[in-house]
Each structure stands twice: as structure tokens, then as C-alpha cells.
Amino acid sequence: MKDRILAVDIFRGMTIVLMILVNNPGTWANVYGPFLHADWHGYTPTDLVFPFFLFIVGTSIVFSYTSKEVTLLTYKKISVRSLKLIGLGLFLGAFTFSFPFFKDFSEIRFPGVLQRIGVVFFVTAILFVNLNWKKLIATAVVILIGYWIAMAFIPVQGLASTFDRAPNNLANYVDLNVLGSHMWKNDYDPEGILSTIPAIASCMLGIFTGLILLSKQQKKTTLLIGLGGSYLIIGHLWDIFFPINKALWTSSFVLVTAGWANLFLALIYYITDIKKIQFGSLFRYAGANAITVFFLSSFIAKTFGLIKVNSECTSLHAWLFNTIYVHDFMSMQLSSLLYAVTVMSFYLWVAYYLYKRQIFIKV
Known part of the structure; x- marks a missing residue:
């Protein structure tokens, strides 16, 4: 562009x-x-950083793939970039400084920041090149509500599900049973399997901001502020039922962080692209x-x-x-x-x- x-x-x-x-x-x-980071529920300024990056990945996807013909080469480029990100993340997780330079397989942590970015980029980019904005909105809504329903109502080992750091937390349970020793800690992983699904929604919300920025709308700053404010209000209301939590990447966390991302981006956009400062x-x-x-x-x-x-x-x-x-x-x-x-x-x-x-x- x-x-x-x-x-x-x-x-x-x-x-x-x-x-x-x-x-x-x-x-x-x-x-x-x-x-x-917040101990568990809630959020600090630090908890905004990673979702901000996924959000801006979504915005960048719009700039990269809008008005381009979608071919097999497009899918190849998306796949290769995703695999590179995942590979770099696994390299960091496996690297040691002394010979033989890589950990024993049983000690390697599979999830990680770069791995999550790679997976989220792949899924979000594929969705973007195949769906119109209405279907993208519907998909994001389904992800956020579906994750809440799964986390709140699917029992774990015969016990009622919980959002606490406990064995009957669905996200923790999935990670423990699928990843085993390949986790950050033995009771949860902040970049775990199930919590990566709502992280895709964080990226998708960045897509909607990208579409606004590329549109011919005159009051883009106002739109971004309105969108960000709406996300914040809905996210904090949802916090009552589905606590804001980075480790679990809850749906309320997705909305609140996307809200702040839109507000910060609106301020920067007004200063640099509108006022030319x-x-x-x-x-x-x-x-x-x-x-x-x-x-x-x-x-x-x-x-x-x-x-x-x-x-x-x-x-x-x-x-x-x-x-x-x-x-x-x-x-x-x-x-x-x-x-x-x-x-x-x-x-x-x-x-x-x-x-x-x-x-x-x-x-």
C-alpha cells in the first residue's frame, strides 16, 4: 500500500x-x-501489550490483502509466514547455550508468544480473504460467545466449570491433557490451546479497525473512539459474568483490550494523520x-x-x-x-x- x-x-x-x-x-x-501482570482476574497496563499486537496484526492484514486477487500463492504466503513465526517461537523455547544447544524434547514448551501470533495470523488472514465484513463480524461474535459458553457451562471431570486457576478450569484441563509437560507451568499456560481461539477474535477486531481506516469515511477518529468506547463498556459489563483474564484470554478481556487499542490508535491517528504533527x-x-x-x-x-x-x-x-x-x-x-x-x-x-x-x- x-x-x-x-x-x-x-x-x-x-x-x-x-x-x-x-x-x-x-x-x-x-x-x-x-x-x-494481574495475578489472575483483572488487568494492568502490561496485560494490554500482547492483545494490542494481535489487534494491530489484524489491522495490517487489511492493508496487506485488500484489493488483491486471492490465489494459491496468497495461501502459500500466509502459510509460510505462519510457519516461520511458529518455528521461531519453538526455536526460542528449545534453545540452550551449551552443547547440544537444544533441550531434551520432553522439556520443550510448545506454546509461546510467537507461536500464538503465527496461529492467529494464519486463521485470521484465511478468514479475511474468504469472508465479507458481515460474515467476519458474525464469526467474531460466535467465537466470543461460544468461548464463554464452553468455559462457563462445560463440566470438567464431573465438576462444575470455574474461571479460577483450578483443575476444573476447562482451558487448564485441555492444556494439561494435550500438552502435558510442554507447558509454561504445570497448572496453566498463558498461550494455551483453548485460549488461542478468542485470541483470534482479538485479531479480527483489528480487522474492523483496518477497514475503517481504509474506508472513505470522513470522521475516522470519531468512529474509532465510538468503537473503542463500545468495546470497553460491553467488556466491563461482561466482566460480571466472565471475568477479565489475560491467562484465559476471556471474551471480556478481548473486548476491553480492543477498546483501549482503538482509543490509543484514534489518538495517534488524530495527531499524525489528521493534524500532521x-x-x-x-x-x-x-x-x-x-x-x-x-x-x-x-x-x-x-x-x-x-x-x-x-x-x-x-x-x-x-x-x-x-x-x-x-x-x-x-x-x-x-x-x-x-x-x-x-x-x-x-x-x-x-x-x-x-x-x-x-x-x-x-x-
């Missing part, structure tokens, strides 16, 4: 930068408050190589955690943090935050370097 919508690029970049900031504290024992160039650079920068940050962070620098088996990450950032005159939370900001700044520089040299690595 020749006439790119700057707000989308900036929003994507901001989301990736926040993902890096959240994922790289100096120590997980002292994370700066706003960068913590120069804003967020650094984020635009990060958005241009979003997956590349995210993968690199994850790979290096994992490597720093695996490299041991002394006889006490202190990791390179811990050594750097304790040597440079831990001081008596500041709290551990502030030290942890400063480490995360340093890491984030480095990857912003990487993104800037790639952008200025017109290096765009497509996954």
Missing part, C-alpha cells in the same frame, strides 16, 4: 517497545509495579522490523540468562544487573526498571539502524 497510515506503524512500534520493556526487567523479583519516529522504526526486533531481544535475553560468568554460576544477565544497576541509593524496583529501559533503548537503536539503512527483514 503506497499511502501508508503512519499511526498504524507507530502503534505497532510502541507495542513492540513495550513488549521488550516488560520482558526484560533487571530481576523478576523486583519488577516495577505497572509492568506486572511529527510524532513517534523512533516507534515507527521499531514497527518497521517489529518481529525481527522482538525475536532478537528474546534470543539475546535468553542467551544472557544461560551464559555463566563465574564459579558461582551467576548468569551474564544477573552479573550485569548486579554490577551496573544495583546501588544502595536506589530501590531494587528502580534498578530493575533502569535495566529494562537500557535494554529497550538498545533495541530502539537497532531498529533505527535497520530503518536508516533500509533493511526490512520480513518474517
Whole structure:
């Protein structure tokens, strides 16, 4: 698309930068408050980050596949991109720094952030190139209501279903019985099998925003604000019956996060594309190589955690943090935050370097 919508690029970049900031504290024992996830129900600013990225994936699907003839090559490109994302995620999950460089099969975690992005992108893109907007809306509604019905009313092992972190939680039950030891924790996985279905709806809601942005409507900002506000109201009302929960990716969570995504995107769109105010160039650079920068940050962070620098088996990450950032005159939370900001700044520089040299690595 020749006439790119700057707000989308900036929003994507901001989301990736926040993902890096959240994922790289100096120590997980002292994370700066706003960068913590909710314990279970409810949400914090950090809980918005991943659904924001899936939302913008949906918006980008509209820009990529609108007005293009759908052929076998289209399906091939969608499939290959999805498999690349899943493969990168599995690589991160299996990688170790010492020989033989990969974990034993029984220790590998199958789900993950990149794996979910790959699956969600594949399903959403296939739906978009085959359905009109009315059928897409109907599909999203069916997913959200169907997931609620399944989670609320299907009994598990003879017990009434629950939304708590318990054996008779349907999403947890499915993950335990299908994934077994290949999970993040032994009682739930935040990127589990069943909860990936409503994550598809998060991406689909981004499609509807993309359609608005590409339309000839004059008051796009107003439409985005109205849509976002509606999602927020419905999501918070639904929270009474189906609690907002990131780990379970509940239907109320889908709506509330999409609501905030629309409001933030509307604000950025008004500033950059309506008022033509120069804003967020650094984020635009990060958005241009979003997956590349995210993968690199994850790979290096994992490597720093695996490299041991002394006889006490202190990791390179811990050594750097304790040597440079831990001081008596500041709290551990502030030290942890400063480490995360340093890491984030480095990857912003990487993104800037790639952008200025017109290096765009497509996954």
C-alpha cells in the first residue's frame, strides 16, 4: 500500500517497545509495579501489550490483502509466514547455550508468544480473504460467545466449570491433557490451546479497525473512539459474568483490550494523520522490523540468562544487573526498571539502524 497510515506503524512500534520493556526487567523479583501482570482476574497496563499486537496484526492484514486477487500463492504466503513465526517461537523455547544447544524434547514448551501470533495470523488472514465484513463480524461474535459458553457451562471431570486457576478450569484441563509437560507451568499456560481461539477474535477486531481506516469515511477518529468506547463498556459489563483474564484470554478481556487499542490508535491517528504533527519516529522504526526486533531481544535475553560468568554460576544477565544497576541509593524496583529501559533503548537503536539503512527483514 503506497499511502501508508503512519499511526498504524507507530502503534505497532510502541507495542513492540513495550513488549521488550516488560520482558526484560533487571530481576523478576523486583519488577516495577505497572509492568506486572494481574495475578489472575483483572488487568494492568502490561496485560494490554500482547492483545494490542494481535489487534494491530489484524489491522495490517487489511492493508496487506485488500484489493488483491486471492490465489494459491496468497495461501502459500500466509502459510509460510505462519510457519516461520511458529518455528521461531519453538526455536526460542528449545534453545540452550551449551552443547547440544537444544533441550531434551520432553522439556520443550510448545506454546509461546510467537507461536500464538503465527496461529492467529494464519486463521485470521484465511478468514479475511474468504469472508465479507458481515460474515467476519458474525464469526467474531460466535467465537466470543461460544468461548464463554464452553468455559462457563462445560463440566470438567464431573465438576462444575470455574474461571479460577483450578483443575476444573476447562482451558487448564485441555492444556494439561494435550500438552502435558510442554507447558509454561504445570497448572496453566498463558498461550494455551483453548485460549488461542478468542485470541483470534482479538485479531479480527483489528480487522474492523483496518477497514475503517481504509474506508472513505470522513470522521475516522470519531468512529474509532465510538468503537473503542463500545468495546470497553460491553467488556466491563461482561466482566460480571466472565471475568477479565489475560491467562484465559476471556471474551471480556478481548473486548476491553480492543477498546483501549482503538482509543490509543484514534489518538495517534488524530495527531499524525489528521493534524500532521511529527510524532513517534523512533516507534515507527521499531514497527518497521517489529518481529525481527522482538525475536532478537528474546534470543539475546535468553542467551544472557544461560551464559555463566563465574564459579558461582551467576548468569551474564544477573552479573550485569548486579554490577551496573544495583546501588544502595536506589530501590531494587528502580534498578530493575533502569535495566529494562537500557535494554529497550538498545533495541530502539537497532531498529533505527535497520530503518536508516533500509533493511526490512520480513518474517
